[in-house]
Amino acid sequence: MVEVFAVASGKGGTGKTTSTVALGMALAERYDVTVVDADTGMANLLFHAGLSEVETTLHDVLADSAPVADATYDRFGMTVVPCGTSLEGFREADPSRLREVVATLAADTDVILLDSPPALDSRAAVLPVVIADRAxxxxxxxxxxxxxGLKVQEYATSYDTDVAGLLFNKVREDGIERVAEKTxxxxxxxxxxxxPESERAREARRAGRPLLAHAPDCEAAAAYRRAADALSVRDGASDDVADRFRSAVIPEPP
Known part of the structure; x- marks a missing residue:
């Protein structure tokens, strides 16, 4: 009974991690939500969720030195699986084991959000999009x-991952109108x-708190809630939901 979303962008700096956590918190009002930092090389979800002092992270799980349960933390109404930031942890991690991690988590949640790497420049970077039901x-x-963003869509659809929708972030006044038609x-x-572009979002990052916890009544937080309402969550169940993710094919490099 789970659906997996890859939250992805074609480049860094779009506010992808802020968006992942905000969507997760908003969806957690209706679903059991798990958020995974799948950006194993440039992880920063742990800072957004105030988890900078944790001992066990996804790096440890991907290195087969800890079970998934040891890297899960209850934060802001969600289950959060942060990734470590050390170079040594990155070197030891086997990105292909992400399939097994998602399969394990899928047995006990409704929605999984994978905070994906911003650049589709390796097999490991593309894998979260390949694993997901939708992006x-x-x-x-x-x-x-x-x-x-079109590059993300191209890779997603080539591996039968649907596009759930687009989320524009850091929008200045009237900034979206000139690109809406092309979109x-x-x-x-x-x-x-x-x-909208928001100083409150920058404050939240500096404070190490999600935007919806730091400034729940601001305009940006309201926009994220509306986006979560617009994101239809489908029943992604199969006869063996875990096998669905374990069988995901690791793609060739772009």
Whole structure:
């Protein structure tokens, strides 16, 4: 009874991790949600969730030195699986084991959000998108960002991962209007929402707290809640839900 979303972007700096946590918190009002930091090389979810002091992370699980349960933490109404930030941990981790991690988590949750690497430049970076049922593409409302987002869509659809929708972030006043037509023309999924550029989001990152916990009444937080409402969660169940993720094919490099 689980659906897995890859929250992805074609480049860094779009606010993808902020968006992943915000969508997770909003969805957690209706579902059992698990958020996984699948960016094993440049992880930062643990800082957003106030987990910088944890001992066991996804790196340890991917290195086969700890069970998944030891790297799960209850934070802000969600289950959070952070990834470590050390170079040694990255070297020891086997990214292909992410399939087994997702399979294990899928047995005990409704929604999994994979905070995916921003650049599709390796097999490990593409794998979260391949594993997922659908992808949420996070974009800034600029032509270059849309071009990068199209690369995410191309990889997703080539591996039978649907696009659940687009989430525009860091939107300045009237900034989305000039790209809306191109977006509708080239992307398959609907526009879930447009989150305004927000000083409160920057404050939340500095405080090590999710935006919806730090400033729940701000305009950006409200936009994330509307986006979560627009994100339809389907029943992704199969006869053996775990096998569905264990069998995901590891893609060739782009």
């Amino acid at each position: 949420v593409v996070v974009l800034q409302p600029t032509i270059p960002a849309i071009s990068d 509708e023309r080239y992307f398959e999924g609907p526009t879930l929402g447009a989150v």
